[in-house]
Amino acid sequence: MALNPPRPPSLPLNALRAFESASRLGGFKAAAEELCVTPGAVAQQIKVLEAAVGAPLFWRSAQGVSLTALGAATAAEFSAAFDLLGVATSRLRSGAAPNVVRITALPSLAQLWLGPRLADLRARLPGVTISVTAAERPPHLLREPFDIALFFEPAAGASAAYNLGEDEIFPVCAPALAKRVHVPADLAGLVLLSDASWASDWDHWAATVPEVPQARPAGPVFSLYALAVSEAVAGAGFLMGHRHLVSDPLKSGALVAPFDDSAMLDRHLMLSVAPTAEQATGAARVAEMLSLTGGYGC
Amino acid sequence: MALNPPRPPSLPLNALRAFESASRLGGFKAAAEELCVTPGAVAQQIKVLEAAVGAPLFWRSAQGVSLTALGAATAAEFSAAFDLLGVATSRLRSGAAPNVVRITALPSLAQLWLGPRLADLRARLPGVTISVTAAERPPHLLREPFDIALFFEPAAGASAAYNLGEDEIFPVCAPALAKRVHVPADLAGLVLLSDASWASDWDHWAATVPEVPQARPAGPVFSLYALAVSEAVAGAGFLMGHRHLVSDPLKSGALVAPFDDSAMLDRHLMLSVAPTAEQATGAARVAEMLSLTGGYGC
DNA sequence: GACGAGATGCAGAATTACTATGCCTAGTAA
DNA sequence: TTACTAGGCATAGTAATTCTGCATCTCGTC
Numbered sequence: 001m002a003l004n005p006p007r008p009p010s011l012p013l014n015a016l017r018a019f020e021s022a023s024r025l026g027g028f029k030a031a032a033e034e035l036c037v038t039p040g041a042v043a044q045q046i047k048v049l050e051a052a053v054g055a056p057l058f059w060r061s062a063q064g065v066s067l068t069a070l071g072a073a074t075a076a077e078f079s080a081a082f083d084l085l086g087v088a089t090s091r092l093r094s095g096a097a098p099n100v101v102r103i104t105a106l107p108s109l110a111q112l113w114l115g116p117r118l119a120d121l122r123a124r125l126p127g128v129t130i131s132v133t134a135a136e137r138p139p140h141l142l143r144e145p146f147d148i149a150l151f152f153e154p155a156a157g158a159s160a161a162y163n164l165g166e167d168e169i170f171p172v173c174a175p176a177l178a179k180r181v182h183v184p185a186d187l188a189g190l191v192l193l194s195d196a197s198w199a200s201d202w203d204h205w206a207a208t209v210p211e212v213p214q215a216r217p218a219g220p221v222f223s224l225y226a227l228a229v230s231e232a233v234a235g236a237g238f239l240m241g242h243r244h245l246v247s248d249p250l251k252s253g254a255l256v257a258p259f260d261d262s263a264m265l266d267r268h269l270m271l272s273v274a275p276t277a278e279q280a281t282g283a284a285r286v287a288e289m290l291s292l293t294g295g296y297g298c
Numbered sequence: 299m300a301l302n303p304p305r306p307p308s309l310p311l312n313a314l315r316a317f318e319s320a321s322r323l324g325g326f327k328a329a330a331e332e333l334c335v336t337p338g339a340v341a342q343q344i345k346v347l348e349a350a351v352g353a354p355l356f357w358r359s360a361q362g363v364s365l366t367a368l369g370a371a372t373a374a375e376f377s378a379a380f381d382l383l384g385v386a387t388s389r390l391r392s393g394a395a396p397n398v399v400r401i402t403a404l405p406s407l408a409q410l411w412l413g414p415r416l417a418d419l420r421a422r423l424p425g426v427t428i429s430v431t432a433a434e435r436p437p438h439l440l441r442e443p444f445d446i447a448l449f450f451e452p453a454a455g456a457s458a459a460y461n462l463g464e465d466e467i468f469p470v471c472a473p474a475l476a477k478r479v480h481v482p483a484d485l486a487g488l489v490l491l492s493d494a495s496w497a498s499d500w501d502h503w504a505a506t507v508p509e510v511p512q513a514r515p516a517g518p519v520f521s522l523y524a525l526a527v528s529e530a531v532a533g534a535g536f537l538m539g540h541r542h543l544v545s546d547p548l549k550s551g552a553l554v555a556p557f558d559d560s561a562m563l564d565r566h567l568m569l570s571v572a573p574t575a576e577q578a579t580g581a582a583r584v585a586e587m588l589s590l591t592g593g594y595g596c
Numbered sequence: 597g598a599c600g601a602g603a604t605g606c607a608g609a610a611t612t613a614c615t616a617t618g619c620c621t622a623g624t625a626a
Numbered sequence: 627t628t629a630c631t632a633g634g635c636a637t638a639g640t641a642a643t644t645c646t647g648c649a650t651c652t653c654g655t656c
Binding site for chain 2: 643645651652
Binding site: 010011013014016017053054055070073074077078080081082084085086087088089091092093095096097143144145 | 308309311312314315351352353368371372375376378379380382383384385386387389390391393394395441442443
């Protein structure tokens with residue numbers, strides 16, 4: 001019968017967050033990435049939690065972890081709690097800076113799609129500060145401090161999101177180069193530029209265009225699509241163009257599409273709005289304006 | 299336009315907890331008590347949070363803090379989030395130890411009310427471990443790791459709670475002493491025992507019994523009511539008895555109540571059950587059994 | 597004018613969290 | 627078999643956070 005208040009301390013919050021992340025993502029490594037720490041740190045946190053609780057939460061095996069019954073029974077509740085915490089945090093942030101709109105986007109979209117629209121946006125929304133963060137993967141808008149996300153994603157009817165059209169691809173090149181090719185088969189042996197993270201674009205397009213050589217020749221690879229576009233404009237070779245990303249140079253004539261054949265990737269340009277962005281806030285207005293100028297044209 | 303993922307770190311969880319606590323309790327000092335740290339620590343955490351958010355959350359004045367508009371606008375959401383987190387934590391704990399029932403009670407209730415019932419309880423619930431923690435104030439059952447709380451409280455219809463009757467007080471003493479007094483006025487000049495945290499018991503009783511001297515004479519003061527009861531049994535003087543706490547010695551004859559006059563304090567013996575204690579768990583069964591043997595009698 | 601209550605600031609100390617490393621195991625590929 | 631890879635574990639050292647223990651400040655109240 002313990003007397004008086006060494007009130008038992010609550011479970012460590014950071015350990016709970018690690019548990020929630022690991023349970024949601026299904027592994028310590030993924031959780032570590034989300035939390036921006038090393039996997040070892042996550043493993044440690046979870047061990048601390050298990051020691052505090054007095055029971056294992058994950059079964060460990062050599063190729064990953066899986067939730068124990070206890071872990072599985074409580075994971076959803078923790079996720080809900082941290083979601084709520086994320087929402088509250090987000091409201092706190094936007095309440096503190098009501099005129100700041102934080103956009104995150106794929107680097108290529110940030111540069112080639114968003115960039116050209118920013119000046120107009122700023123002009124039409126004086127007083128609103130727009131910050132843009134490039135990221136490789138879409139954020140969990142309930143958790144991360146962004147108001148708007150702009151990514152190529154499957155058009156799964158997520159939360160508030162504008163679908164700005166499928167990701168359509170087709171070869172593009174500088175006008176001078178276009179004179180040398182007339183049908184897709186002419187590409188054989190020519191320089192094909194590609195983006196590191198979209199390495200399979202050429203294959204995918206080729207698969208839908210029968211008379212083109214299947215084997216994609218090795219060519220310059222760029223880690224930034226915008227760089228590949230510049231190179232293509234400079235005449236360095238043929239690039240697999242994404243409709244949303246090359247509409248500007250196509251319109252200006254800096255690039256041309258030598259063939260009619262295009263392929264559709266099973267994903268769409270999605271503009272998602274954080275659920276905390278209420279009507280009439282800067283974020284909602286920015287999202288709406290972007291979606292209006294959003295289609296393929298500009 | 300920031301490039302790539304130094305993903306902005308989320309707000310520090312501990313600082314958020316400090317903010318939530320301070321906002322709910324209305325001050326840094328109270329929050330510090332709840333979190334078992336010094337007020338300085340809370341002040342620091344909140345400052346960290348304000349710096350991270352970029353806006354003040356509290357207005358400071360010499361006699362306390364008050365929420366800013368921003369703080370007030372978000373406090374409720376944080377409370378809800380941490381409540382949810384507490385519920386999840388509680389489920390995790392009880393899932394890990396399904397047969398442990400954690401009771402917290404006023405020290406006097408733990409010793410004089412719960413103590414005598416524990417043996418019976420243990421006999422009727424084999425396999426269930428009952429732990430008892432004495433505390434001065436009722437816990438926030440959504441947050442703190444207890445299944446059952448036993449305190450004198452206003453009978454505000456809180457969550458699942460059994461009302462075990464008003465807190466009724468009247469003087470008691472050893473049988474030998476009782477022979478010397480016949481009416482309340484006879485108490486004048488005699489030794490009146492009292493409990494440190496219930497110092498006003500005598501005044502309160504006197505106020506409802508006209509013919510008793512108003513000025514409560516100084517007498518031995520005990521910090522543990524159970525100690526005062528022992529002393530009274532030993533014949534050290536008159537003690538203001540609480541019906542729920544002296545029913546055992548009254549029944550056994552170790553103490554007697556020399557007068558008929560009793561007073562009611564505006565509070566009840568409340569047995570609260572954590573909302574996470576589902577039907578048929580150990581906690582629910584313990585609570586039910588206690589409530590059945592709960593009335594004034596035993 | 598001297599409390600008392602509540603908040604603050606800072607330096608040092610204690611605690612907590614993270615990284616870096618090497619090791620282990622179970623699949624998979626050669 | 628023999629790498630090789632992926633994911634997790636353990637440990638030690640280090641970095642970062644957080645807490646305490648003051649002295650101090652500002653208002654009300656007595």
